[in-house]
Amino acid sequence: MRIRYLMLDAYGGGGTVRTVVSQANAMAAAGHRVELVSLVRRRETPQFAPDPRVTVTTLVDQRGGRQPDSAGRRAWRRIRGNVVPRGEFAAGHFTERVERAALDYVSGLRDGILVTTRPALNLISARRTPGSVVRVAQEHMNLTAYPESIRNEIARHYGRLDAITVLTRTNRLEYQRLLPGTPIVQLPNAVHRVERERSQQVNPVVVAAGRLVPQKGFDLLIQAFAQVVPEHPDWRLRIFGTGPRGTELAGLVEQYGLGGHVTLPGRTERLDKELADASVYALSSRFEGLPMVMIEAMTHALPVVAFDCPTGPGDVLTDGVDGVLVPPRDVDALAATLKRVIADRDLRLSLGTAAAKTALSYGADQVMPRWEKLFEMLSRGERVIDGF
Template identity: 75%
Template sequence: MRIRYFMLHAYGMGGTIRTVVNHANAMAAAGHDVEVVSLVRRRERPRFGLDPRVPIVTLVDQRGGRLPDPLGRRAWRRLRGKIVPRGEFAAAYFTERVERAAIGYVASLRDGVLVTTRPALSLIAARRAPKGVLTVAQEHMNLSAYPETIRRQIARHYGRLDAVAVPTRTNRHAYERLLPGAPIVQIPNAVHRVEREPSRQVNPVVVAAGRLTPQKGFDLLIEAFARVVAEHPEWRLRIFGTGARRAELGGLVERLGLGGHVTLAGRTDRLDLELANASVYALSSRFEGLPMVMIEAMAHALPVVAFDCPTGPQDVLTDGTDGVLVPPRDVSALADALNRVVSDRDLRVRMGKAAAETARAYGPEQVMPLWEDLFAALAHGERVTGTFWHDR
């Protein structure tokens, strides 16, 4: 089967890119004809390793900088909204040249499966893909996180897609309410592998990872960790990731006097090792889709302390068994939960063992056959529903 994964920037970092690369690699290993399509390219090499059988096709090469648009940026901003709506999180990428390239690529296809990985690309597929192409929107963010401008366009156009795949039960119900009768399916994302080096629970280290943006809530985590340090000064917090809020977060660390306790460690190619050497994983997001790094941490037998944010953590964790869930954005509750977990090694060991077992459900051996079943059903003209896939 010919499968194309259409991404904004396959050469970048982030959970969506990591997840799509995992999918592409697994499908190639299963014998499918797989291609990754990157709408733009701004780096020399991909950050995540692709199977040699999976080529990357670039539509707009921006390694030398962005070329001026024929209409000019101001004119194109006035026109934008016909397909890529205002409110798209990556709106800055969608210049006239880039959007036209995406539309032209989708319209040129004649067969196979096209998997789109964000609303802008899914809306283009819904409106421009020829009938011979099977279109699957792979949603990575919860519906409520999108601005109203995006949700209106989803409600208007996603029903034309052959399937809308969401990773959590909560998100499936939200899409079913917005799109009654549409082919919504629930299939979780898969981690690269679940056999990981387990934490030995000997290092007083809490790890968090993600883009340094407001979504990930690292400001809330740093405030909570200040209270942990007051009771457990030997513990350290290491936050991995890059982003626009680095200077702001660094200033918060300094203001709270946490320079010796909190490290903004930047990007790493050794996250597996960092997780294995830690003892707790913290997730402080204001909202999520399905937090894949959290599941990878669980595969390392790390207990998780997380905000019960929409969506993701509650769809994976069982409070008190493989982690601790606290009310969203409640810094005091997050600090109390961290203090409880870091002070009790036996609790960490017990929760970590349960976390590793939970993570097994997200291994490629469990998840990728569901995607193969979905693609095969669509190829045979079957209409799929969320209940069918949820019950499998």
């Protein structure tokens, strides 16, 4: 099969980029012709390396800077908008040149499978990709996380796609209610490896990781940890990641007098080692799609304490078995649960052992054959229902 993955920036970071590149690599390893198409490029080298058998193509090279819209185009967008609606989290990246490049690219395809990987690209594919191409839209975020403007466009255009893949059961039900009759397929992302170095529960460290943005709720986690420190002064919280809220979070650490207890080390190339050396993983997100770093932590037999936010944690964890779920955005409950787990090493060991077992179902050997089967069925024109 010929499979093309269209991404906003295949050279960037983040969980979506990592999982899409991994999927492209797996399909190339299975013998398929795979192309990774990066709508824009801002870095010299990809953060997550494609397999040598994967062809990488860039549509708009922005290493020298971004070309702004013309005055006329800006006025047009204010009045009429564009194909990428306002409210799409990456709408600001779709300048006149970038949007045109995406439209021209998908319009020029004639065969194979096109996999698009975010709402802006899914909408462009639904509206402009010829029907001779199998059009698969990946959704990496739950439907309710999008503003109404995006949900309206999804309802209006996604029905033209051959299949929409979502990460969790909750997501599937949301999309089925919005798009009855459209094939909605639940397929999780795969972790890189499920056999990892396991936490020995000897270091007094709570770890968290992700973009330093409001979605991840690290402000709530820092406030909760301020309640943990008086009872467990030897414990530390390490939050890995970069993003626009870094300065604000550092200020919060200072405000609560946590300079010796909470660190923001930035991005790390050795997150696997950091997870193995920790004793608890905390997920404080306000909303999620499928929290892949959490599942990566579980492969290290780390117990998870997570907000039961929409969606993701509750679709993966069984409360009290392989992790502990806390009411969303409840800082006091998060603090109390962290204190309980920190104080009980036997509980951490039990939760961690079960977490590593749960993570096995997200291994590439379990997930990738299902993707391959989906592509084969769509290529043959077969009717696809969830579970297929």
